[in-house]
Amino acid sequence: MSLSTALSxxxxxxxxxxxxTSVVSKNLANAYNADYARRSAIVSSLAPxxxxxxxxRATDVALFRQNLTATSGWMAQSTIxxxxxxxxxxxxxxxxxxxxxxxxxxxxxxxxxxxxxxxxRTLAESTVEAARQVVLGLNQGTQAIQTFRTEMDxxxxxxxxxxxxxxxxxxxxxxEIVGGTQAGRDVLDSLDRRDALLxxxxxxxxxxxxxxxxxxxxxxxxxxxxxxxxIPRHVHFEATPAYGPASVGNKVFIDGVPLQAAxxxxxxxxxxxxxxxxxxxxxxxxxxxxxxxxxxxxxxxFAETNPAPPNGEVPGLFVWNTPSTxxxxxxxxxxxxxxxxxxxxxxxxxGGDAQKLRDGVNFAFNTxxxxxxxxxxxxxxxxxxxxxxxxxxxxxxxxxxxxxYSTATVGWLEDARKTAAGAAETKSALVMxxxxxxxNLTSVNVDEEMALMLExxxxxxxxxxxxxxxxxxxxxxLAVVR
Amino acid sequence: xxxxxVSSQAITQAMRYQTARLQSDLVKATKELxxxxxxxxxxxxxxxxxxxVSLHREIDRLKGLIDSNKLAATRLETTQxxxxxxxxxxxxxxxxxxxxxxxxxxxxxxxxxxxxxxxTMSSVLNSNxxxxxxxxxxxxxxxxxxDFLDPASPNRVAxxxxxxAHFGFAPNDPAAAGITTAQMDAFLAAxxxxxxxxxxxxxxxxATDQQITSRITLTETAQTSVSANIPGFRKLAMAAxxxxxxxxxxxxKEGRIAMIExxxxxxxxAISDLANQQGYTGVTQQRLERANxxxxxxxxxxxxxxxxxxxxxxxxxxxxxxGLRTQIEISYSLTSSxxxxxxxxxxx
Numbered sequence: 147m148s149l150s151t152a153l154s155x156x157x158x159x160x161x162x163x164x165x166x167t168s169v170v171s172k173n174l175a176n177a178y179n180a181d182y183a184r185r186s187a188i189v190s191s192l193a194p195x196x197x198x199x200x201x202x203r204a205t206d207v208a209l210f211r212q213n214l215t216a217t218s219g220w221m222a223q224s225t226i227x228x229x230x231x232x233x234x235x236x237x238x239x240x241x242x243x244x245x246x247x248x249x250x251x252x253x254x255x256x257x258x259x260x261x262x263x264x265x266x267r268t269l270a271e272s273t274v275e276a277a278r279q280v281v282l283g284l285n286q287g288t289q290a291i292q293t294f295r296t297e298m299d300x301x302x303x304x305x306x307x308x309x310x311x312x313x314x315x316x317x318x319x320x321x322e323i324v325g326g327t328q329a330g331r332d333v334l335d336s337l338d339r340r341d342a343l344l345x346x347x348x349x350x351x352x353x354x355x356x357x358x359x360x361x362x363x364x365x366x367x368x369x370x371x372x373x374x375x376x377i378p379r380h381v382h383f384e385a386t387p388a389y390g391p392a393s394v395g396n397k398v399f400i401d402g403v404p405l406q407a408a409x410x411x412x413x414x415x416x417x418x419x420x421x422x423x424x425x426x427x428x429x430x431x432x433x434x435x436x437x438x439x440x441x442x443x444x445x446x447x448f449a450e451t452n453p454a455p456p457n458g459e460v461p462g463l464f465v466w467n468t469p470s471t472x473x474x475x476x477x478x479x480x481x482x483x484x485x486x487x488x489x490x491x492x493x494x495x496x497g498g499d500a501q502k503l504r505d506g507v508n509f510a511f512n513t514x515x516x517x518x519x520x521x522x523x524x525x526x527x528x529x530x531x532x533x534x535x536x537x538x539x540x541x542x543x544x545x546x547x548x549x550x551y552s553t554a555t556v557g558w559l560e561d562a563r564k565t566a567a568g569a570a571e572t573k574s575a576l577v578m579x580x581x582x583x584x585x586n587l588t589s590v591n592v593d594e595e596m597a598l599m600l601e602x603x604x605x606x607x608x609x610x611x612x613x614x615x616x617x618x619x620x621x622x623x624l625a626v627v628r
Numbered sequence: 629x630x631x632x633x634v635s636s637q638a639i640t641q642a643m644r645y646q647t648a649r650l651q652s653d654l655v656k657a658t659k660e661l662x663x664x665x666x667x668x669x670x671x672x673x674x675x676x677x678x679x680x681v682s683l684h685r686e687i688d689r690l691k692g693l694i695d696s697n698k699l700a701a702t703r704l705e706t707t708q709x710x711x712x713x714x715x716x717x718x719x720x721x722x723x724x725x726x727x728x729x730x731x732x733x734x735x736x737x738x739x740x741x742x743x744x745x746x747x748t749m750s751s752v753l754n755s756n757x758x759x760x761x762x763x764x765x766x767x768x769x770x771x772x773x774x775d776f777l778d779p780a781s782p783n784r785v786a787x788x789x790x791x792x793a794h795f796g797f798a799p800n801d802p803a804a805a806g807i808t809t810a811q812m813d814a815f816l817a818a819x820x821x822x823x824x825x826x827x828x829x830x831x832x833x834x835a836t837d838q839q840i841t842s843r844i845t846l847t848e849t850a851q852t853s854v855s856a857n858i859p860g861f862r863k864l865a866m867a868a869x870x871x872x873x874x875x876x877x878x879x880x881k882e883g884r885i886a887m888i889e890x891x892x893x894x895x896x897x898a899i900s901d902l903a904n905q906q907g908y909t910g911v912t913q914q915r916l917e918r919a920n921x922x923x924x925x926x927x928x929x930x931x932x933x934x935x936x937x938x939x940x941x942x943x944x945x946x947x948x949x950x951g952l953r954t955q956i957e958i959s960y961s962l963t964s965s966x967x968x969x970x971x972x973x974x975x976x
Contacts (some may be wrong), residue, residue, distance in 0.1 A: 166924065176638065177636050178636070178637055178640075180637065184635075234670060241669060241670075242669075242670065242677065242681050245681065247678070247681050247682070247685065248681060248684070248685060249681075250685075251685030251686075251688060252688070253686075254685075254689060255688055255689050255692040258689065258692045258693060258696060258843065258859065259692060259695070259696055260845065261696075261842075262696035262699055262700065262842055262843075263696075263699065263758065263760070264766075265759060265760055265768050265769055266758075266759070321803040327883060385816070495880065514767070514836070515770070516765070516766040516767040516838075517760070517766070517767060517768045517769035517770075518760065518764075518765075518766040518767070518768040518840050519766050520766070520840070520841065521841075524843060525850070527843065549682065550682070553678035553679070553681050553682040553685075554678055555678075556677055556678045556681050557674075557675045557676065557677055557678025557679070558674065558675070558678075559670075560669075560670035560671075560673065560674055560677035560678070561674045561675035561677075562672055563670050563673070563674070564670070564671050564673070564674030564675075565674065569673050578641075578645055581641070582638045582641065582642060585635045585637050585641065586633055586634050586638050587633070588635075589635030589636070589637045589638065590635060590636060590637070591633065591634060591635050591636050592636045592971070592972070593636075593970060593971040594633075596971040596972060596975060597971065600975070613893050
């Protein structure tokens with residue numbers, strides 16, 4: 147061991163310390179950057195006297211993958227929760243105060259008063275007014291649902307174009323990594339960027355990654371469709387510009403394969419795109435079906451039976467776009483809730499006579515024109531409680547009264563909200579937990595870096611002192627020689 | 629690899645997340661404390677929200693029924709008063725008729741009594757409540773009883789025509805002095821259908837036999853009015869109208885006696901019919917009262933169910949609010965002391 151070797155060791159030590167300091171300062175600069183993975187300089191002794199510090203990036207592949215899955219699940223669930231909240235408020239009102247169920251209750255109450263004093267025209271008009279509120283509730287509910295579906299469709303289109311953009315960005319970063327790795331360049335920053343992109347993609351769609359040679363990464367969706375392999379695969383979605391009750395939304399295609407439909411309020415959807423498709427198709431359309439059935443129930447509860455054989459039924463207080471025919475019995479007429487309206491012959495605002503509700507609008511039931519004739523009114527009020535047959539949210543026929551069916555609609559939506567909110571809590575806890583665990587493994591602790599910096603400071607001054615000592619020793623040696 | 633490593637970011641994130649959760653819980657608890665109902669009934673009840681909506685609706689409907697029952701009860705009370713008034717008047721008239729049978733009473737006094745009876749009848753049977761003629765059956769916008777004392781009224785015209793047709797002269801014709809008991813009995817039998825038969829609804833009454841039907845509970849209906857067409861009113865009208873129209877100065881004594889005898893018979897039957905009707909009406913009133921009691925009980929029961937579903941325990945919520953506030957304060961002070969806990973503060 148000679149002095150010159152010692153000198154070169156001290157020199158390389160200074161160099162390594164400087165390099166380590168730059169790592170510490172980079173770590174500190176990114177202490178609060180969620181997409182940054184902590185770097186550490188690993189110092190290894192190779193040959194005697196020469197040390198090489200390599201810089202590594204903290205990663206945990208398993209935890210990262212778990213975090214991606216949790217993020218997808220939570221994004222989907224929170225999309226469902228928010229969507230259901232919006233649907234519930236826009237159709238049923240705050241605390242279900244303007245739900246068809248509550249409005250029908252008010253109509254029945256008004257009928258009750260009117261039947262007690264059938265000669266009172268004001269009560270007749272207030273009953274028609276209550277009926278108008280029901281019609282408005284159904285019409286506006288339909289409109290709200292279809293607006294909701296249109297907006298969801300627009301958001302899906304935006305998300306799909308975001309996804310395509312993210313995949314294009316991913317290709318650039320992935321190419322950099324592959325090229326850099328092959329050329330031996332530092333690709334750590336690109337790795338950070340790639341992980342950040344993966345997180346963003348997983349918010350939209352559930353993914354898993356497959357690592358390949360030279361740092362190349364392939365992305366497949368949870369159902370096994372390739373999303374990225376050397377080049378991004380195209381995600382295709384055609385938005386429908388305006389929805390009506392009969393419109394059927396388009397599917398999202400990844401590489402030509404349709405995205406699977408998700409089910410359940412504790413949704414099995416992952417990623418916001420699948421959840422938005424589920425909201426658009428399952429919940430919005432399911433609610434529309436129930437509103438349509440309520441509208442059909444109303445038209446038939448207030449229908450008038452022809453006193454002359456063959457005793458056919460004709461719509462009474464509530465009519466739809468073909469006023470003199472009844473909607474098909476026992477099956478859904480698509481969009482009926484948007485078509486239902488008040489009979490112009492009864493509605494005072496359209497020049498009708500509200501008292502016709504008592505006497506019959508299509509046929510004269512009150513032939514002698516008695517002021518307190520209330521047979522029809524009592525029958526209408528009872529009809530709302532009489533059992534009927536409706537198509538339920540699942541498509542099966544259920545035997546319920548109109549009032550019971552309308553409350554079941556409220557129950558259906560609120561059940562979904564409750565389940566979704568409960569699931570959101572679990573899934574958000576999972577995201578928090580995995581994010582925290584991942585952050586603990588891969589992010590920076592400022593105190594630790596500070597402590598490390600102190601160590602480096604000491605090491606630097608020690609090496610510097612070493613240089614000085616060796617320098618003096620060499621001077622001494624040279625003085626002896628001179 | 630460190631044994632237990634925590635990143636600075638995880639520390640701040642965790643604090644932030646916890647504080648946000650506590651704050652949103654506090655918002656909910658405060659709302660619950662204000663309304664004493666769960667903050668979001670839909671989220672709390674899920675599928676059972678339908679039950680809560682239908683309970684609220686049923687309560688509104690039951691309250692509506694109680695209100696409409698009040699209306700029917702008032703109608704029945706008025707009817708009851710009217711029936712009582714007519715029964716009393718019939719009793720008075722019966723006493724007068726009985727006197728007339730035994731003693732010599734001035735016929736015009738009897739005639740006036742009979743006319744007074746008819747006037748009482750029109751005033752009672754044509755009484756109006758809330759814009760409804762309560763004795764009109766369901767034809768409530770029309771006064772049910774025609775005024776017999778008005779010479780142009782159809783019932784008076786029909787009666788006079790029948791008299792003239794039967795005897796060939798008017799009641800105040802001097803020829804009336806020759807009417808025998810048998811002739812009068814024959815006339816009374818002939819004119820009877822005008823009162824007790826089909827003639828009543830044509831000439832006397834605009835009321836319908838059908839009475840007002842009211843829904844008094846969710847499942848029960850009741851007849852809540854009395855029609856002017858019941859037999860009691862008809863008999864009363866006949867007993868009074870025959871006397872009122874023909875008891876003038878020219879009528880023979882035999883004719884008068886025959887009329888009074890028939891009148892006494894009819895009045896007796898009328899009083900018993902009216903008493904029966906009072907009984908029926910009383911039963912309906914009682915049914916209404918019971919129905920209201922049942923409705924109130926149902927409302928109480930349903931309100932209790934709603935309270936069970938949506939209500940919150942105020943003490944529990946109050947202590948929850950206090951607890952949350954304490955927790956949030958702790959969380960704030962922890963955050964601030966954690967911020968000071970940094971190596972930076974000790975390096976110079």
